[in-house]
Amino acid sequence: MKPAAALLCLAVLALAVGASSVDTHHRQLDQRAALERSAPFYPSPWMNPDADGWKEAYAEAKKFVSQMTLLEKVNLTTGIGWASEQCVGNVGAIPRLGLRSLCMQDAPVGVRGTDFNSVFPSGQTAAATFDRTLIYRRGFAMGKEAKGKGVNVLLGPVAGPLGRMPAAGRNWEGFSPDPVLTGVGMAESIKGIQDAGVIACAKHFIANEQxxxxxxxxxxxxxxxxxxxDKTMHELYLWPFADAVRAGVGSVMCSYQQVNNSYACQNSKILNNLLKDELGFQGFVMSDWSAQHTGVASAVAGLDMTMPGDTEFNTGISFWGTNLTLGVLNGTVPAYRIDDMAMRIMAAFFKVSKSIELDPINFSFWTSDTYGPLHWEAKKDYQQINYHVDVRADHGNLIREIAAKGTVLLKNTGSLPLKKPKFVAVIGEDAGPNPNGPNSCGDRGCNSGTLGVGWGSGTANYPYLVTPDAALQAQAVQDGSRYESILSNYATSQTQALVSQANVTAIVFANANSGEAYITVDGNMGDRKNLTLWNNGDALIKHVAAHCANTIVVIHSVGPVLLTDWHANPNITAILWAGLPGQESGNSITDVLYGKVNPAGRSPFTWGATRESYGPDIMYTPNNGADAPQQDFTEGVFIDYRHFDRTPATSPDNKVLYPFGHGLSYTSFSYRNLRITKSHPSTYTPTTGQTAKAPTFGAFSPNPKDYLFPSDQFPYLRHFIYPYLNSSDPRTASLDPHYGQSAAQFLPPHATDDSSQPLLRASGGRSPGGNRGLYDVLWDVTAEVTNTGKIIGEEVPQLYLSLPGEGQPKVVLRGFEKVRIDPGQTVEFRVRVTRRDVSEWDVGVQDWVVREGVKRVWVGRSSRELELEGVLP
Incomplete structure (x- = not known):
């Protein structure tokens, strides 16, 4: 066996307590210093056997883990190495107890790297529906497809990035820069995925914003x-993860970057304090792929599973594996911690699965060939590895519905909906196919043809991609319309000749793409270089509008783009944002353009006039020499509409073209009769008391000879990561010259403490998501919404609050509902305002508090179209 070369006694995170947060002025003066370090928090909290929603899973996990040996526990927590088996990530199997290797697989839009799967609309597009039911159904369908492929952990949904900067490459994988909308997206997606029998993995924890x-x-x-x-962390970035934990998420993935100068996957403040203690997270923390930087230090800081297991791809060298076994044997990793790791993994497993008898993994991420090596990296065990199982069911219809209902009608002067137009001219390469096929670029790492999804690990292979050109032509043929298309952005003379003709309705398609940093497209290293349309898109739109008085623009994009130069052109009669619609792209946009679906999408972000208008931006050049770049989130909670609302009205950067929550319909709605009813909940009670002592499950032999590689039982696979030792001498096995140091010599105080611990006042005790009192309903707010038009429509009334005190945003979203209303009908919109909704984080007392003062409530159709106003009594 090749020894694991990672040192056991690795340097732990830089740990220093930040500046005092009692005096606001003093905190502001010392903000730079306070942001430079992440305060230590130990020991790592252990599971609560009585946690709401986890009791049965805990009991089953306890039965299972109590039977496991130390080697089996290490096998369960350590990835077996990049490409060592069929999935993008696997942990070791427990064959003695009947558990096969658990399979971790992307993606936020579908099962990555397989065939006969669906490609769903992006999270951002799903968020634009503002429809909880559709978001849940999307999650459930994705979970069913993953389960059908043999996947056990689906690596999504995404709340990091939240969307601090509109040019960030992976914003489209998540939902919205608003924490409430993202929180709903996270919770509903998680419920759907896990109801389908697959563990959801909320990622990337936390502040992974570029x-x-x-x-x-x-x-x-x-x-x-x-x-x-601390305040910004709680009120903005942690908010949707609290919703994820409250929804019962089984797994959380820690992110690549550092948080306050401590790597996220070994940051005890965010993992032990915020996630496991304050939020009461009962599942397991998984590293992003090769985001682990230490061995023992990451274990005591709260990491429970390392992916893909090796320190660098295809090395067979691991911080855990052999080194984790040694760490437990010599006491630097306390016995309770390895037990808690295994408990958390198995509890998440039993939360979604009633049996350890799992369906086989029926695909290989590493090849589409039917036959090949089961152990891809080692090129061993040739057999059938791809069974080409079709898991799509009828999900195409759901995808079509979500993409249509997530399409936002930004502008319409009356040209839509189309009704058997005489002559339709479709312009732009974004309307057509990639000439080399929709899957011709690995992980969609190009921008050719219509844009259905961004690039990177968040993608999936298309089973087909319906282009706008194909769908619109089919509709035109059905209507008897004349139809022509020019699927180029650079055919200037031909385009002018076509759109200058009589009776023409010109529909221009343009896009803007982004993705993950391991792929660079047209100079965009994941993050977008700018906020303009790609491939001459803006010039194309202006060119068509200069020659056609009825120009309709459709944008497929990963976020906002700059419309300033042309959105007000009177020849541009309609603008639609169709997001990233997935495989049914053409059918969905055709449904909206022709009125088969009355548009009800609402923008999940703000459309600003300039790039500078958004405030914080991507750091493209390091600001700290060759050392870690320092990105200070000094804007606090003021991102997206909160930032625009704070900017002085006289500033040119204040101009909002289309606000957050905006979206038009083919009918009209009116709002009236705001009513506020006060509830009478119990008084908020900070959590008190102590946890139980850390439990341990099963004894293990202290003799290193009992952990030697069993070469007589099976052969060693190249680069496969095992829990075994290659020598009975621990120093030799670890390759660590400092082996033998006690934990006290290199770990922070209390890192290995297994005694009962005080409960945080903001924690929920046994209530995941935080103190139970946060979710008490304080007010019922209702309003009446009437369809004043002539056709059925769906409206999205939104409730915003204005909270008292300095440093508060003008308004914050706190509730919404998608309502279907017949012509002339009036429906009641209702939001239950909770204590959490009106609270702010007090950095001094380390808890949520409701500040005295006037709290205003607003109801309307967007963050800047608020028809009704009231005061919470």
Whole structure:
């Protein structure tokens, strides 16, 4: 067996307590210093056997883990190495107890790297529906497809990036820069995925807001540090993860970058304190792929599973595996911690699965060939590895519905909906196919043809891709319309000749793409270089509008683009944002353009006039020499509409073209009769008391000879990561010259403490998601919404609050509902306002507090179209 070369006694995170947060002025003066370090928090909290929603899973996990040996526990927590088996990530099997290797697989839009699967609309597009039911159904369908392929952990949904900067490459994988909308997206997706029998993995925890410098490497020696103050962390970035934990998520993936100069996957403050203690997370923390930087230090800081297991791809060298076995044997990793790791993994497993008898993994991520090596990296065990199982069911219809209902009608002067137009001219390469096929670019790493999804690990292979050109032509043929298309952005003279003709309705398609940093497309290293349309899109739109008085623009994009130069052109009669619609793209946009679906999408972000208008931006150039770039989140909670609302009205950067939550319909709605009813909940009670002592399950032999590689039982596979030792001498097995040091010599105080611990006042005790009192309903707010038009429509009334005190946003979203209303009908819109909704994080007392003062409530159709106003009594 090749020894694991990672040192056991590795340097732990830089740990120093930040500046005092009692005096606001003093905190502001010392903000830079406060952001430079992440405060230590130990020991790592252990599971609560009485946690709401986890009792049965805990009991089953306890039965299982109590039977496991130390080697089996290490096998369960350590990935077996990049490409060592069929999935993008696997942990070791427990054959003695009948558990096959657990399979971890992307993606936020579908099962990555397989065939006969669906490609769903992006999370951002799903968020634009503002429809909880559709988001749940999307999650459930994705979970069913994953389960059908043999996947056990689906690596999504995404709340990191939240969307601090509109140019960030992976914003489209998530939902919205608003934490409430993202929180709903997370919770409903998780419920759907896990109801389908697959563990959901909420990622990337936390503040993973850009692709540049997310990992160490030229030109920086250490990854970027996202430096966030305590108040901003709680009120913005942690908010949707609290919703994920409250929804019962089984897994959370820690991110690549540093948080306050401590790598996220070994950051005890965010993993032990915020996630496991304060939020009461009962599942397991998984590293992003090669985001682990230490061995023992990451274990005591709260990491439960390392992916893919090796320190660098295809090395067979691991921080855990052999080294984790040694760490437990010599006491640097306490016995309770390895037990808690295994318990958390198996509890998440039993939360979604009633049996350890799992369906086989029926695909290989590493090849589409039917036959090949089961152990891809080692090129061993040739057999059938792809069974080409079709898991799509009728999900195409759901995808078509979500993409249509997630399409946002930004502008319409009366040209839509189309009704058997005489002559339709479709312009732009975004309307057509990639000439080399929709899957011709690995992980969709190009921008050719219509844009259905961004690029990177968040993608999936298309089973087909319906282009707008194909769908619109089919509709035109059905209507008897004349139809022509020019699927180029550069055919200037031909385009002018076509759109200048009489009776023409010109529909221009343009896009803007982005993705993950390991792929660069047209100079965009994951993050977008700018917010303009790609491939001459803006010039194409202006060219068509200059020659056609009825120009309709459709945008497929990963977020907002700049419309300033042309959105007000009177020849542009309609603008639609169709997001990233997935495989049914053409059918969905045709449904909206022709009125088969009355548009009800609402923008999940703000459309600003300039790039500068958004405030914080991507750091493209390191600001700290070759050391870790320092990205200070000094804007606090003021991102997207909160930032625009704070900017002085006289500033040119204040101009909002289309606000957050905006979207038009083919009918009209009116709002009236706002009513506020006060509830009478119990008084908020901070959590008190102590946890139980850390439990341990099963004894293990202290003799290293009992952990030697069993070469008489099976052969060693190249680069496969095992829990075994290659020598009975621990120092030799570890390759660590410092082997034998006690934990006290290199770990922070209390890192190995297994005694009962005080409960945080903000924690929920046994209530995942935080103190139970946060979710008490304080007010019922209702309003009446009437369809004043002539056709059935869906409206999205939105409730915003204005909270008292300095430093508060003008308004914050706190509730919404998608309602279907017949012509002339009036329906009641209702939001239950909770204590959490009106609270702010007090950095001094370390808890949520309701500040005295006037709290205003607003109801309307967007963040800047608020028809009704009231005061919460």
């Amino acid at each position: 692709e540049h410098f997310r990992t160490p490497g030229d030109p920086v020696k250490e990854a970027l540090s996202s430096n966030i103050d």
